[in-house]
Amino acid sequence: MKRTYLARRNALLSQARFTWGAFALLFSVCALVLRIAAPNAFFASVAPLERGATAAARSVHSVLPGSTTGLAAKYRALESENAALVVENRALVQKNVDLAALLNATSSASQAPGVVAGVLAAPPEDPYGALMLAAGTRSGVSVGMEVFGTSGVPVGIVTMALADQSRVTLFSAPGQKMNAWIGSQQLPVVLAGAGAGAFSASIPSTASVAVGDDVYAPGPGALPVGQVLRIDRSPSSPSAQLRIAPAVNPFSLAWVVLRPGTQQLQSALSCATSTHP
Amino acid sequence: MIKGALTVAALLSVIALPWQFAAFFVLAAGTVVPLLPLACGLFLEALYWTPGAYPVPIFALLGAVATFGLYLVRGRVKASIIE
Numbered sequence A: 001m002k003r004t005y006l007a008r009r010n011a012l013l014s015q016a017r018f019t020w021g022a023f024a025l026l027f028s029v030c031a032l033v034l035r036i037a038a039p040n041a042f043f044a045s046v047a048p049l050e051r052g053a054t055a056a057a058r059s060v061h062s063v064l065p066g067s068t069t070g071l072a073a074k075y076r077a078l079e080s081e082n083a084a085l086v087v088e089n090r091a092l093v094q095k096n097v098d099l100a101a102l103l104n105a106t107s108s109a110s111q112a113p114g115v116v117a118g119v120l121a122a123p124p125e126d127p128y129g130a131l132m133l134a135a136g137t138r139s140g141v142s143v144g145m146e147v148f149g150t151s152g153v154p155v156g157i158v159t160m161a162l163a164d165q166s167r168v169t170l171f172s173a174p175g176q177k178m179n180a181w182i183g184s185q186q187l188p189v190v191l192a193g194a195g196a197g198a199f200s201a202s203i204p205s206t207a208s209v210a211v212g213d214d215v216y217a218p219g220p221g222a223l224p225v226g227q228v229l230r231i232d233r234s235p236s237s238p239s240a241q242l243r244i245a246p247a248v249n250p251f252s253l254a255w256v257v258l259r260p261g262t263q264q265l266q267s268a269l270s271c272a273t274s275t276h277p
Numbered sequence B: 001m002i003k004g005a006l007t008v009a010a011l012l013s014v015i016a017l018p019w020q021f022a023a024f025f026v027l028a029a030g031t032v033v034p035l036l037p038l039a040c041g042l043f044l045e046a047l048y049w050t051p052g053a054y055p056v057p058i059f060a061l062l063g064a065v066a067t068f069g070l071y072l073v074r075g076r077v078k079a080s081i082i083e
Helices: A020-037 A039-058 A068-102 A263-268 B002-016 B019-030 B036-048 B058-079
Strands: A115-121 A130-133 A146-148 A154-161 A166-170 A177-182 A187-195 A198-204 A214-218 A222-232 A239-246 A255-259
Touching (some): A039 A115, A039 B002, A068 A214, A130 A154, A130 A255, A177 A198, A187 A214, A198 A222, B019 B036, B036 B058
Antiparallel strands (some): A177 A187, A177 A214, A198 A239
């Protein structure tokens, strides 16, 4: 039987007409060059697409037909509002306990005014566990500022600031580490980012930590960042692994507040990766 | 026409969809346009990568590997004696 051999060909150069694959590659290379040469212009041109995609992703449930859709949306809104109030209440309770223990009734200093910024892109669209914000140096944003979600929960730190956009690396991003403490006994731990807004930590197996204990980060005072979701203990291991759910869901963040980083935060991130500015 | 629509949809999916869904869509579209995984990987790095976020542009590398694999598969399929 006669075999038919196909000659090797270069997909980019051998065809007379322009291929779609070459067009896509050229487009991506141009985007990369623009990102390097003029990052502010690049992100400004992409921002409307990101904003539209984020808004579409958040409102997709409203497109579905049915009379229960509105009620379900209202229920979810009330549920998230309740969760935010619970977190805020825990922070106030812990703050009260700390102040009472110190026997100093000095009122807390008013927080420095912050910069409110809208979120252009967030996980899971962003694969690196970062937020893209619609505020930059023109709005007073600078590298190193701490970012807070609802109810004053710290979620990340600014690692890149352009004129009109800025990038926030979440504390829960893979590779991030942060000093924190757990529960009323204030057991010190090192939170390791596990991605998707979650944390993990390792504690001695004899430590008295229970599911549901709150996890706090420093600066100023004690700020709740999550809750212990699961404890994995092994009889042969001297340590136990904690799975910690975040107090704020980074997937649903629409607005954040940025404030100058505090000394407590800088100290807590002393063992962070190169992301720490 | 289909290749053009797939190309545009794949590039938009990098912005609009979670990266897991975008990766699946780009891989599927790569069977028709093999350069798409590399192009979309580069586009995703242009959008989201910063040196502090990750040491290397991992998605561009994965896109290059996927494109290489797709070209290998296409070469084998086209050279097959089975019609």
